[in-house]
Amino acid sequence: MKTLFISSGQSKVLCPENHNYxxxxxPYYFIQLYKRFGIRALIKQFHFSRRRPFSRxxxxxxxxxxxxxxxxxxxxxxxxxxxxxxxxxxxxxxxDNSIATDYCKADDIMAPDESFEFVLSEHVLEHLSDPVxxxxxxxxxxxxxxxxxxxxxxxxxxxxxxxxxxxxxxxxDDYSMQISATDTxxxxxxxxxxxxxxxxPQYKSIPAEKHPELxxxxxxxxTDEDICELLQILDFKILYSIDCCPDRGDSFxxxxxxx
Numbered sequence: 597m598k599t600l601f602i603s604s605g606q607s608k609v610l611c612p613e614n615h616n617y618x619x620x621x622x623p624y625y626f627i628q629l630y631k632r633f634g635i636r637a638l639i640k641q642f643h644f645s646r647r648r649p650f651s652r653x654x655x656x657x658x659x660x661x662x663x664x665x666x667x668x669x670x671x672x673x674x675x676x677x678x679x680x681x682x683x684x685x686x687x688x689x690x691x692d693n694s695i696a697t698d699y700c701k702a703d704d705i706m707a708p709d710e711s712f713e714f715v716l717s718e719h720v721l722e723h724l725s726d727p728v729x730x731x732x733x734x735x736x737x738x739x740x741x742x743x744x745x746x747x748x749x750x751x752x753x754x755x756x757x758x759x760x761x762x763x764x765x766x767x768x769d770d771y772s773m774q775i776s777a778t779d780t781x782x783x784x785x786x787x788x789x790x791x792x793x794x795x796x797p798q799y800k801s802i803p804a805e806k807h808p809e810l811x812x813x814x815x816x817x818x819t820d821e822d823i824c825e826l827l828q829i830l831d832f833k834i835l836y837s838i839d840c841c842p843d844r845g846d847s848f849x850x851x852x853x854x855x
Contacts, residue, residue: 617681626641662714663711667683668720712737713738715737725815743852747844748847764826764829824850837851
Protein backbone atom coordinates (compact mmCIF):
# COMPACT_ATOMS: atom_id res chain seq x y z
CA MET A 597 0.00 0.00 0.00
CA LYS A 598 1.54 3.29 -1.07
CA THR A 599 1.37 6.09 1.43
CA LEU A 600 3.79 8.89 0.63
CA PHE A 601 4.20 10.45 -2.79
CA ILE A 602 7.50 12.01 -3.75
CA SER A 603 6.31 15.21 -5.40
CA SER A 604 9.60 17.09 -5.54
CA GLY A 605 11.15 14.83 -8.18
CA GLN A 606 14.50 13.10 -8.09
CA SER A 607 17.80 14.70 -7.16
CA LYS A 608 19.99 13.35 -9.95
CA VAL A 609 19.95 12.24 -13.54
CA LEU A 610 19.51 8.48 -13.84
CA CYS A 611 22.51 7.34 -15.83
CA PRO A 612 23.16 3.58 -16.17
CA GLU A 613 26.92 3.98 -16.35
CA ASN A 614 27.22 5.93 -13.09
CA HIS A 615 24.83 3.95 -10.89
CA ASN A 616 25.88 1.84 -7.90
CA TYR A 617 24.26 -1.54 -8.50
CA UNK A 618 23.69 -4.40 -6.07
CA UNK A 619 26.25 -7.14 -6.63
CA UNK A 620 24.22 -10.21 -5.68
CA UNK A 621 20.53 -10.93 -6.27
CA UNK A 622 19.92 -13.73 -3.79
CA PRO A 623 21.22 -12.20 -0.52
CA TYR A 624 19.30 -9.02 -1.25
CA TYR A 625 16.18 -11.04 -2.06
CA PHE A 626 16.45 -12.98 1.20
CA ILE A 627 16.93 -9.79 3.23
CA GLN A 628 13.64 -8.47 1.84
CA LEU A 629 11.90 -11.73 2.73
CA TYR A 630 13.34 -11.62 6.24
CA LYS A 631 12.18 -8.04 6.81
CA ARG A 632 8.67 -9.10 5.82
CA PHE A 633 8.38 -12.57 7.37
CA GLY A 634 11.09 -12.80 10.01
CA ILE A 635 12.33 -16.32 10.72
CA ARG A 636 9.63 -17.71 8.40
CA ALA A 637 11.75 -16.43 5.51
CA LEU A 638 13.79 -19.63 5.87
CA ILE A 639 10.75 -21.50 4.55
CA LYS A 640 9.31 -18.79 2.32
CA GLN A 641 12.48 -18.66 0.22
CA PHE A 642 11.60 -22.07 -1.23
CA HIS A 643 8.04 -21.15 -2.23
CA PHE A 644 7.60 -20.94 -5.99
CA SER A 645 5.50 -17.76 -5.81
CA ARG A 646 8.11 -16.07 -3.61
CA ARG A 647 11.14 -17.05 -5.66
CA ARG A 648 9.42 -16.02 -8.91
CA PRO A 649 11.70 -18.15 -11.13
CA PHE A 650 9.44 -17.85 -14.18
CA SER A 651 9.29 -14.05 -14.02
CA ARG A 652 13.01 -13.67 -13.38
CA UNK A 653 13.76 -16.05 -16.22
CA UNK A 654 11.54 -14.08 -18.59
CA UNK A 655 13.59 -10.93 -18.00
CA UNK A 656 16.87 -12.76 -18.49
CA UNK A 657 15.56 -14.39 -21.67
CA UNK A 658 14.39 -11.24 -23.43
CA UNK A 659 16.93 -8.83 -21.91
CA UNK A 660 19.96 -11.03 -21.19
CA UNK A 661 22.36 -8.09 -21.06
CA UNK A 662 22.41 -4.33 -20.76
CA UNK A 663 21.06 -1.98 -18.11
CA UNK A 664 17.45 -1.43 -17.16
CA UNK A 665 15.18 0.50 -14.83
CA UNK A 666 12.28 -0.66 -12.68
CA UNK A 667 9.38 1.75 -12.25
CA UNK A 668 7.55 1.61 -8.90
CA UNK A 669 9.63 -1.11 -7.27
CA UNK A 670 7.88 -1.12 -3.86
CA UNK A 671 9.34 -3.44 -1.23
CA UNK A 672 10.27 -6.38 -3.49
CA UNK A 673 11.84 -6.84 -6.90
CA UNK A 674 12.37 -9.55 -9.49
CA UNK A 675 14.86 -7.42 -11.43
CA UNK A 676 18.47 -8.50 -12.09
CA UNK A 677 20.04 -6.22 -9.50
CA UNK A 678 23.50 -6.10 -11.05
CA UNK A 679 22.07 -4.06 -13.93
CA UNK A 680 18.78 -2.48 -12.82
CA UNK A 681 18.09 0.94 -11.27
CA UNK A 682 15.20 0.65 -8.79
CA UNK A 683 12.88 3.66 -8.74
CA UNK A 684 9.67 4.51 -6.94
CA UNK A 685 7.20 7.33 -6.49
CA UNK A 686 6.59 6.46 -2.83
CA UNK A 687 8.89 6.06 0.17
CA UNK A 688 6.62 3.62 1.97
CA UNK A 689 4.11 0.98 0.94
CA UNK A 690 1.92 0.34 3.97
CA UNK A 691 4.18 -0.94 6.73
CA ASP A 692 7.03 -1.61 4.29
CA ASN A 693 9.68 0.81 3.15
CA SER A 694 10.41 1.01 -0.55
CA ILE A 695 13.72 -0.52 -1.63
CA ALA A 696 14.14 2.12 -4.35
CA THR A 697 17.56 3.68 -4.87
CA ASP A 698 16.02 6.70 -6.62
CA TYR A 699 12.63 8.42 -6.52
CA CYS A 700 10.74 9.87 -9.46
CA LYS A 701 7.29 10.06 -10.95
CA ALA A 702 6.49 7.18 -13.27
CA ASP A 703 5.71 9.52 -16.14
CA ASP A 704 8.55 12.01 -15.57
CA ILE A 705 11.92 10.26 -15.40
CA MET A 706 15.09 12.32 -15.33
CA ALA A 707 17.07 10.17 -17.73
CA PRO A 708 18.46 10.90 -21.20
CA ASP A 709 16.65 9.58 -24.26
CA GLU A 710 17.48 5.98 -25.17
CA SER A 711 19.31 5.23 -21.90
CA PHE A 712 18.14 1.72 -21.07
CA GLU A 713 17.92 -1.72 -22.65
CA PHE A 714 14.79 -2.58 -20.67
CA VAL A 715 12.03 -1.14 -18.49
CA LEU A 716 10.32 -3.30 -15.86
CA SER A 717 7.03 -2.39 -14.23
CA GLU A 718 4.99 -4.64 -11.92
CA HIS A 719 1.49 -3.62 -10.75
CA VAL A 720 2.10 0.08 -11.33
CA LEU A 721 0.34 1.12 -14.54
CA GLU A 722 -3.16 0.60 -13.11
CA HIS A 723 -2.36 3.14 -10.36
CA LEU A 724 -1.62 5.87 -12.91
CA SER A 725 -4.38 8.17 -14.10
CA ASP A 726 -2.63 8.65 -17.46
CA PRO A 727 -0.98 5.36 -18.48
CA VAL A 728 -0.48 6.50 -22.09
CA UNK A 729 1.75 9.32 -20.94
CA UNK A 730 3.72 6.91 -18.73
CA UNK A 731 4.28 4.37 -21.50
CA UNK A 732 5.40 7.14 -23.87
CA UNK A 733 7.91 8.22 -21.22
CA UNK A 734 9.16 4.67 -20.81
CA UNK A 735 9.50 4.38 -24.55
CA UNK A 736 11.53 7.60 -24.63
CA UNK A 737 14.19 6.24 -22.27
CA UNK A 738 14.39 2.88 -24.05
CA UNK A 739 17.07 2.25 -26.64
CA UNK A 740 15.99 1.05 -30.10
CA UNK A 741 14.89 -2.59 -29.77
CA UNK A 742 14.72 -2.05 -26.00
CA UNK A 743 12.27 -4.27 -24.10
CA UNK A 744 9.39 -3.42 -21.79
CA UNK A 745 8.21 -5.96 -19.21
CA UNK A 746 4.71 -5.35 -17.85
CA UNK A 747 3.20 -7.41 -15.02
CA UNK A 748 -0.37 -6.23 -14.46
CA UNK A 749 -3.41 -7.37 -12.43
CA UNK A 750 -5.92 -9.30 -14.52
CA UNK A 751 -9.46 -8.01 -14.20
CA UNK A 752 -10.96 -11.44 -13.54
CA UNK A 753 -8.47 -12.50 -10.85
CA UNK A 754 -8.24 -9.44 -8.62
CA UNK A 755 -10.55 -7.24 -6.56
CA UNK A 756 -11.36 -5.39 -9.81
CA UNK A 757 -13.46 -8.30 -11.08
CA UNK A 758 -16.77 -6.42 -10.65
CA UNK A 759 -15.58 -3.39 -12.62
CA UNK A 760 -15.78 -2.67 -16.33
CA UNK A 761 -12.70 -2.94 -18.52
CA UNK A 762 -11.23 0.40 -19.47
CA UNK A 763 -11.71 1.31 -23.13
CA UNK A 764 -8.64 2.39 -25.07
CA UNK A 765 -10.50 5.49 -26.28
CA UNK A 766 -10.85 6.54 -22.64
CA UNK A 767 -7.10 6.25 -22.10
CA UNK A 768 -6.32 8.45 -25.09
CA ASP A 769 -8.96 10.97 -24.01
CA ASP A 770 -7.22 11.19 -20.63
CA TYR A 771 -3.90 11.69 -22.39
CA SER A 772 -5.19 14.43 -24.66
CA MET A 773 -6.71 16.26 -21.67
CA GLN A 774 -3.47 15.91 -19.65
CA ILE A 775 -5.49 14.56 -16.76
CA SER A 776 -4.24 15.12 -13.21
CA ALA A 777 -2.25 12.43 -11.39
CA THR A 778 -4.81 12.60 -8.55
CA ASP A 779 -7.85 12.47 -10.84
CA THR A 780 -11.05 11.25 -9.12
CA UNK A 781 -13.01 10.20 -12.22
CA UNK A 782 -12.98 6.53 -11.19
CA UNK A 783 -13.24 7.02 -7.44
CA UNK A 784 -16.99 6.39 -7.20
CA UNK A 785 -16.68 3.17 -9.22
CA UNK A 786 -13.72 2.11 -7.06
CA UNK A 787 -15.65 2.69 -3.85
CA UNK A 788 -18.83 0.99 -5.10
CA UNK A 789 -17.24 -2.13 -6.58
CA UNK A 790 -14.11 -2.63 -4.49
CA UNK A 791 -14.11 -0.80 -1.17
CA UNK A 792 -17.73 -1.18 -0.01
CA UNK A 793 -17.89 -4.93 -0.82
CA UNK A 794 -14.73 -5.37 1.28
CA UNK A 795 -12.65 -6.75 -1.59
CA UNK A 796 -9.58 -4.71 -0.60
CA PRO A 797 -9.48 -4.93 3.22
CA GLN A 798 -5.90 -3.62 3.27
CA TYR A 799 -7.33 -0.18 2.43
CA LYS A 800 -10.20 -0.26 4.94
CA SER A 801 -8.57 2.05 7.49
CA ILE A 802 -7.76 4.78 4.94
CA PRO A 803 -10.52 7.24 3.94
CA ALA A 804 -11.56 6.46 0.38
CA GLU A 805 -11.32 10.08 -0.72
CA LYS A 806 -7.59 9.87 0.04
CA HIS A 807 -6.99 6.91 -2.27
CA PRO A 808 -6.21 8.91 -5.45
CA GLU A 809 -3.81 11.18 -3.57
CA LEU A 810 -2.03 8.22 -1.96
CA UNK A 811 -1.80 6.19 -5.17
CA UNK A 812 -4.01 3.38 -3.88
CA UNK A 813 -6.81 3.44 -6.41
CA UNK A 814 -6.75 1.33 -9.55
CA UNK A 815 -7.75 3.97 -12.08
CA UNK A 816 -8.03 1.41 -14.87
CA UNK A 817 -8.95 -2.24 -15.32
CA UNK A 818 -7.52 -4.49 -18.03
CA THR A 819 -6.87 -7.89 -19.53
CA ASP A 820 -3.77 -8.82 -21.50
CA GLU A 821 -5.58 -8.20 -24.79
CA ASP A 822 -6.21 -4.57 -23.86
CA ILE A 823 -2.58 -3.83 -23.04
CA CYS A 824 -1.26 -5.66 -26.10
CA GLU A 825 -3.47 -3.46 -28.28
CA LEU A 826 -2.38 -0.33 -26.43
CA LEU A 827 1.31 -1.15 -26.84
CA GLN A 828 0.89 -1.85 -30.52
CA ILE A 829 -0.81 1.51 -31.04
CA LEU A 830 2.15 3.13 -29.28
CA ASP A 831 4.51 1.42 -31.74
CA PHE A 832 5.73 -1.54 -29.72
CA LYS A 833 6.12 -5.04 -31.09
CA ILE A 834 4.64 -7.75 -28.84
CA LEU A 835 7.23 -10.46 -28.23
CA TYR A 836 5.45 -12.45 -25.55
CA SER A 837 2.11 -12.42 -23.76
CA ILE A 838 0.57 -14.78 -21.24
CA ASP A 839 -2.86 -14.46 -19.65
CA CYS A 840 -1.77 -15.89 -16.28
CA CYS A 841 1.74 -15.51 -14.88
CA PRO A 842 2.79 -18.94 -13.55
CA ASP A 843 4.42 -17.54 -10.42
CA ARG A 844 1.99 -14.66 -9.82
CA GLY A 845 -1.49 -15.92 -10.49
CA ASP A 846 -3.31 -12.59 -10.21
CA SER A 847 -1.30 -11.14 -13.09
CA PHE A 848 -0.83 -11.26 -16.83
CA UNK A 849 2.56 -10.58 -18.41
CA UNK A 850 3.56 -8.83 -21.62
CA UNK A 851 7.00 -8.40 -23.11
CA UNK A 852 7.22 -5.84 -25.91
CA UNK A 853 9.98 -4.32 -28.01
CA UNK A 854 10.41 -0.69 -29.01
CA UNK A 855 10.15 -0.41 -32.78
